[in-house]
Amino acid sequence: MDIVRRNNVTVTGNPRGPTVVLAHGFGCDQNMWRMTVPALAEEYQVVLFDYVGSGRSEPSAFSEGRYGSLAGYARDVVEICEALCLRDAVFVGHSVSAMIGGLVAGMAPKSIGALVMVAPSPRYIDDDNYRGGFSTEDIDELLASLESNYLGWSAAMAPVIMGNADRPELGDELKNSFCATDPDMARVFARATFLSDSRDDLKHVAVPTLVLECAHDVIAPRGVGTFVHEPVHGSTLVTLDATGHCPHLSAPEARNEAIREFLAVLG
Template sequence: MDVRGRHNVVITGNQDGPVVVLAHGFGCDQNLWRLVVPALGRDHRVVVFDHVGAGRSDLAAWDPQVYASLDGYADDVLNLCAGLDLPEVVFVGHSVSAMIGVLAANRHPERFAGLVLLTPSPCYLDDGDYRGGFTAADIDELLESLDSNYLGWSAAMAPVIMGNPDRPELSQELADSFCRTDPAIAAVFARTTFLSDNRADLAAVGVPTLVVECAQDAIAPRAVGAFVHARIAGSRLVTLDATGHCPQLSAPEATAEAIMSFTGDLR
């Protein structure tokens, strides 16, 4: 199967514009980008896709050993760019996909015009002076809860991740997205997400990079955004006046504007 079928690739927008590839986070699929795609599409060729194991990807391609590491996902990103014969792309990675983009760009920087790291975290675990937002006990409890009752975990975690308690429809959408994911696949991806430590990879980033954080984010607090910005030489940091971990849903206009301002400066 080619990369289009493997990843349920959809290409829209201005086919003569610079290429923006949008990569979703854990438990989600490309649908979570739908509110920013129209704005980006006016001047960009927009590529959305589902990671293997998510959305309408080819589930037969999922392998628990390959995807027990973010390297498996980074390989997919590089194969997708090559298979679609894309020119230098601006890769927008949400949440865990931010570090997937970092790994891919470090491996083949010539394929990337830039990186947009949307609510990134290189390490969710507190470690000495580094505050990732979670203790080891927190992570253990999170993973045990996911294993024992995935639907219950989804219902409980979605409001924490999304924030915006005054807009419960956003949390419901995220919970529904979680529930569409195969629990066995979600369990592997959750471990890959929450147990990875990519702090050492940040200093190797050599392409222009925008770090986008939210003013309030329970999953990737602002100390993490500051850490990522400090470790990637020449990066730019933008703090959205937004709450939660998914600003492409909660603040799509501001998210699209941050991306477009960055890509405009690359031209």
């Protein structure tokens, strides 16, 4: 299958500039970056895509065997990079895509030259001295609710994930994005996301990396950003004055400025 069609790949911005790849999180699609693209498009070539099972990707390409782990999504990104002949691109990954980006950088070192991890979490479940924000029982309940009543789960969880209760339109947008995703495909992506443990992968990240955490985030609480930052040699940690797990919607100016400053340093 044509990879561009499979992942609904869009290329915009300055074709003569360095390339930035924007990767969405669980239950979302490339439209979530609409307030980021204008901030980058003048200087950078911007590549957007939808993971298989999300957005306007090709549903017939979905396979539970391939997409039951983060490695399957990472392989798709590698194939996108190869199809577009990308070299030294900056991969900007939101939420679970931050960890997918770490895998991609190891799988395709010539394609990915730097990472921006937005609200990353290498493991959502608490473990000994590690605080991911959820107990095993929390995640089991979350997944059971998602699988039994996906639309109800979306309506209940979207405002919690988004935060910003005083701006209900943001939670509504995330809910609508969740509800537009096929429930069976969302179930597979959710298990790959919330049951993942990418902590050991962090020590293998060998490219310049910016870690962006939010000051108040129930999905990736404070402390997780530091955990991601510490094993990645030479990485930079920035705490955004933002609430919720989706700063590209709730605090786009602050998030865009942090990314631009990082890109400027890269040259």
